[in-house]
Amino acid sequence: MCAFALSPLLAGLDASGRRAATGGRSMKPEAGKIRPRQLLVDVSELVRFDKKTGIPRVVRSVLVELLSNEPEGYRVEPVYAGTSHGYLYARRFTTGFLGYRSGAPCDDPVDVAAGDVFWGLDWQAQIVPQQRDQFVSWQRDGVRVVFTVYDLLPLIMPESTFPAVSYHHARWLETIARADGLLAISRSVMNDLREWLTLFGGPLTHEVKLGWAHLGADLGTPLSSRSRGADIVFHEWTTDSIPSFLMVGTIEPRKGHAQTLDAFERLWAAGLDARLVIIGKPGWKTEALAQRLRGHAEVGRRLLWFDCAGDDDLEAAYQNCNCLIAASLNEGFGLPLIEAAMRGLPILARDLPVFREVAGEHAAYFSGDDAESLAAAICSWIDCRAAGDEPRPERMPWLTWSESVRKMLDCVLHGQWHDIWRPQPESGLIARFWGSDPRLDGGGGVRVGTRIVGNRRAEPLVAGRFGSLSAGAFEVIILGEMEVDGTGGVEALIFCCSGEKLLGRARITASVQEKNGVLARIPFHLDTARNDIEIRVTGSQHTNISVGMVEIHMAKIRSLGSEAVANTAATAKYNSATA
Structure with missing residues (x-):
């Protein structure tokens, strides 16, 4: 680590580990000097726990390159956030990371100016969503916000992990989708990301720059652990x-x-x-x-x-x-x-x-x-x-870490992105969920890719809350596939008031499936705004149902078909009986 002891990051530290000229705040330049722009590198998970494998190993390798070869015109500043505080300069971590021993430096709050760049290099799916307002504030102040995306596997292969991991990954993606740019570690991940944005980026109003850069590797890298x-x-x-x-x-x-x-x-x-x-x-x-x-x-x-x-x-x-x-x-x-x-x-x-x-x-x-x-x-x-x-x-062909980081910086700092995703709002669409979304997991199905599969079990397949809806007319659309033995089917219900008030229902049978994969359309109306709208789809022993997508739309003005009229009457009858 001695080779990095003269890193520009540490050049101004006094014996306590603070920057001598600024009292630990790197924002105020000396008189007559222009302050360099900051490259704020998020290392929130690495600061908390270094597993030395997977993403932490990548973050360490990139950080070594950044600190030993700072990009021209920028000062590299590792930063971190926690569940109880916003972003701080990771001075204590960085001095230890570089092998610099000068006492305990001060982890001051991050101070930004126009022209700075925040790079979410580390993956911390619980902390990042909590900092969403901070990112928005920085963007208003002229800070570019970019994130590295390692994969979308907790969402596209949720069966390979725990529902909590999929849930937090979804919230993390929804947060970073508001960034200025997203850098994937492969072209394949960038393609997955573009598809996800197309499906779920409807609420966004800004374009998102997309890029990719392969990870690096180095022969002769010092070994961190030994065993013979x-x-x-x-x-x-x-x-x-x-x-x-x-x-x-x-x-x-x-x-x-x-x-x-x-x-x-x-x-x-x-x-x-x-x-x-x-x-x-x-x-x-x-x-x-x-x-x-x-x-x-x-x-x-x-x-x-x-x-x-x-x-x-x-x-x-x-x-x-x-x-x-x-x-x-x-x-x-x-x-x-x-x-x-x-x-x-x-x-x-x-x-x-x-x-x-x-x-x-x-x-x-x-x-x-x-x-x-x-x-x-x-x-x-x-x-x-x-x-x-x-x-x-x-x-x-493969890249050294130096070459890999250079390609990353081509996107992060120099704007050489590979693609731009532009929002194309779908008329009337309010929200969309994959069937396997953990927020709608009823516990009675099996998550397979982006679908939830019933496997002929008479248990809740889809069950969860949609979020907040204003007063108005709405329609829930359920898409998927279904095989039925005889006259079997399943029932889909829309509730509020903790399940006490039924807003809409539909009986899903073989005869009502549409050619475009729509299993059910459930209209309902709200007299007042509510934040407790729930959906429930219960499987059947005689039905093999697979739900691939659930959508909520503003209801289109059209005449009710016989199925919708029957559903409306059944809903009124249910509420009357339970009143």
Whole structure:
């Protein structure tokens, strides 16, 4: 860290860690001097807890580059916010991060001026929404606000995480959508972001600049953790010819570990001698898989799991295995592909757009989510290797962290964005929710992608509040698919007053489905503004229903059909009976 001790960020600090000329406030320039613009880099999560993997590892790498090579005309200022305070200069964190020991500096409130740039580099889904008014105020003062978007996976694959994570991620996205620019870590994530803005950006009134920059990697980066366990194990393999396959990453449902283990079990049963090496800590929703790995008959022989691996272990694995398996069902980027290519390790990856974007023709690919398809791909790769025909990764392009940060700054500071999203308000649309949105999760369905699926269970499938609505006429539209046994169906209800007053209802049956995927249209009227409007869709044992979208519209003026008239009469009858 000594190389960064002369960082301009620390050049003006006195013995207490404050900037000597300004008393810790970096905004007031010396007489006759023009204050440099600030690049305010959000490190809120890194300040709180550094997991040293995933996003925190990216934030650390970018921050090192920014502090050691400050962009011309800007002073880099790491900042952070908390649940009980707004943004502060992260002086205590930064002096420690750079190895500078000068006492305890003061984390003063951030002070901004026109021309400054706030960059939400870190991901903190609970703190950022709380600071929305601060961002709006800064934008009024001439500060550009941009955020890095690592992925939308908690929303487009909510089954792979907890509902609370999906909920906070949705609130985070709704907050950062008001930024001036959004920088994705891949073109694929930028495309997902554009699609999300098109679906849910209706309330926005400003254009949003979109860009992307791949993450970096560096050979010879100092190792942060060490362990010789894996190196000793791999040393014993150097004399045999058994192919060894490597998986790198936290054990999570979306990472494909279960499918990969299933595939290797089939191969072992068929007599193929091959090793599976897994490096990664256990994550969420993987208790059963972790137990299966630890108790496996092949563990320690042809199955190795390093759940507390250091960087030396990871390096030894990259150097001694024969192929990286990237089996994730979705990713924002795929850094292990880069790490493997840097070391000449061949790659077998799931055929995802983002993996094609990163690895191109320099990797082999597989499709399918069952054991048979992956086992066949592994056998095919082994045959290609024996013939010398496996795709080689040595010429796969990748960026150093210096090059990556330079591309990021092209967007963040220099305005070289790749696209601009412009709002196109849909007439009458008030709000839209994916079926899997945790705010409408009734608990009786299964979240699959952006849908909620009933699976023939007589339990609430969709249940939740819409938010505030003014007085007027409205229509709820439910979109999805449904299969019905005989005359079965499900009921959709719109309530207020904590479920005591029914505003509208619809019986969803096979006969009322529209060709455009609309399952139900439920009109209702409010005499006064309310903030307790609820929807409830209850499944049925005779109905397999999948809800993909729920929308709220201002009601169009049109004559009521027989179904709407019947629903209105049923609603009046219900309220009369419960009065």
